[in-house]
Every structure is written in C-alpha cells, then in structure tokens.
Amino acid sequence: xxxxxxxxxxxxxxxxxxxxxxxxxxxxxxxxxxxxxxxxxxxxxxxxxxxxxxxxxxxxxxxxxxxxxxxxxxxxxxxxxxxxxxxxxxxxxxxxxxxxxxxxxxxxxxxxxxxxxxxxxxxxxxxxxxxxxxxxxxxxxxxxxxxxxxxxxxxxxxxxxxxxxxxxxxxxxxxxxxxxxxxxxxxxxxxxxxxxxxxxxxxxxxxxx
Numbered sequence: 465x466x467x468x469x470x471x472x473x474x475x476x477x478x479x480x481x482x483x484x485x486x487x488x489x490x491x492x493x494x495x496x497x498x499x500x501x502x503x504x505x506x507x508x509x510x511x512x513x514x515x516x517x518x519x520x521x522x523x524x525x526x527x528x529x530x531x532x533x534x535x536x537x538x539x540x541x542x543x544x545x546x547x548x549x550x551x552x553x554x555x556x557x558x559x560x561x562x563x564x565x566x567x568x569x570x571x572x573x574x575x576x577x578x579x580x581x582x583x584x585x586x587x588x589x590x591x592x593x594x595x596x597x598x599x600x601x602x603x604x605x606x607x608x609x610x611x612x613x614x615x616x617x618x619x620x621x622x623x624x625x626x627x628x629x630x631x632x633x634x635x636x637x638x639x640x641x642x643x644x645x646x647x648x649x650x651x652x653x654x655x656x657x658x659x660x661x662x663x664x665x666x667x668x669x670x671x672x673x
Contacts, residue, residue: 495523499536503544510545514566517541538565547573 499520504513517537525533538559545551550572559565635643637651645651655662 495520495526499524499540502540504546506546510566510569513545514541514562517544518562534562538562541565542569545569550576 499517502517502520504510508516517540521533521537521540525536538561539555541562542551542555542565545554547569550569553572554565554568557568559568633642633644634640635645635648635651637645637648637654640648
C-alpha cells in the first residue's frame with residue numbers, strides 16, 4: 465500500500481476513512497500489542513514491511529498526534545527488521561519519514577552487500593593462493609632433498625668403486641694402482657740404474673730357496 469506515503473493525503477487519514485467506511489475497529493490495547501510485537505518476516509520485502517508497520521501504527525496511536533505515530537512507526541520499522549545492522553544504522557540516522565527510512569535501509573543493504581561480496585572474494589583468493597604457495601614450497605623442498613640424497617649416493621658409489629679397484633691390483637714398488645711390481649715402469653727404470661742391487665737381491669732370493 466504505497467498510498468501510505470502519498471503527498472496529498474496522509475496514511476493515517478486514509479486509515480481513518482477506511483475505518484469510518486467499514487467500521488473495522490479494535491481495542492487500543494490490542495492494537496498497541498500487535499504493533500509492539502510486529503517483526504519483519506523472512507520472505508517479506510522491505511516495502512511490504514514498511515506498509516505493514518504503518519498499517520499497525522494507525523490504530524495503535526489513533527488518539528496521539530500524527531508526528532508521534534510516525535516516529536513510533538519508524539522506530540518499529542528499524543527495530544523489527546531482519547537486518548539488525550541496517551536497522552540500527554537507519555535508526556541512528558533519525559529519518560523523518562517512513563519513505564526516508566525505507567530508502568536508507570535499501571541503500572545500506574546495497575552497500576553492505578557490495579563491500580562484503582568483495583571481502584569474501586578476496587579471502588577466497590588469498591586462501592587459494594596460500595594453499596598453492598604451500599604446495600609449491602613442499603614440492604620444491606622434496607625435490608631438493610631427493611637431489612641431495614642422489615648426489616650423496618652417487619659420490620658413495622664412486623668412492624666404493626675407486627677403493628675396490630685399488631685393492632685389487634697395487635704395485636709394491638711405487639704403490640700405484642692398476643699394475644703389479646713386475647709391470648711397473650718406475651721399477652724397470654730403477655733396475656736399469658741399479659743392476660748391482662738387483663743382482664744382489666736376486667742372489668739373496670735364490671739362497672733362500
């Protein structure tokens with residue numbers, strides 16, 4: 465009933481005329497209780513909620529000045545709203561008309577939805593990026609440890625192979641690996657330079673035999 469916010473005739477005046485036409489009246493106490501207990505329904509739009517508050521306020525405050533009834537209706541509209549934050553914001557703004565309160569409520573909800581939507585999106589993106597970064601760090605750490613282990617194993621194998629080769633064949637003269645004393649070039653040169661010593665060593669060996 466948007467007619468309640470018309471300029472030519474006030475909502476209260478219209479309700480009085482309807483009551484006079486159809487004779488629909490109820491006790492002031494009953495009307496007051498209904499007004500004080502009224503709250504916005506979950507599936508009720510703001511426009512319908514504002515119209516219902518104005519409808520309940522007219523019989524509840526029929527014997528009081530219209531300014532007082534309008535003030536009470538705006539307060540009930542804010543306090544009974546399902547959006548408590550928006551209702552508090554509008555109430556503190558002290559709108560002078562139900563139409564002003566309704567516009568402030570819609571404006572606040574629109575801004576809140578826009579801001580909260582961006583914040584929610586930002587949190588989700590941050591969470592996804594954090595998880596991705598964590599996975600990348602773990603992957604890099606695993607690769608690093610695997611490479612270190614592979615390098616260590618490779619070095620150990622080379623050392624083992626080197627030690628194995630040197631133990632198999634070792635020259636008793638030059639202590640070199642890979643050949644025997646009789647094949648040692650240094651030994652042959654030594655023998656050429658020291659024939660007396662070689663002969664003496666050979667005679668000693670023969671005598672022992």
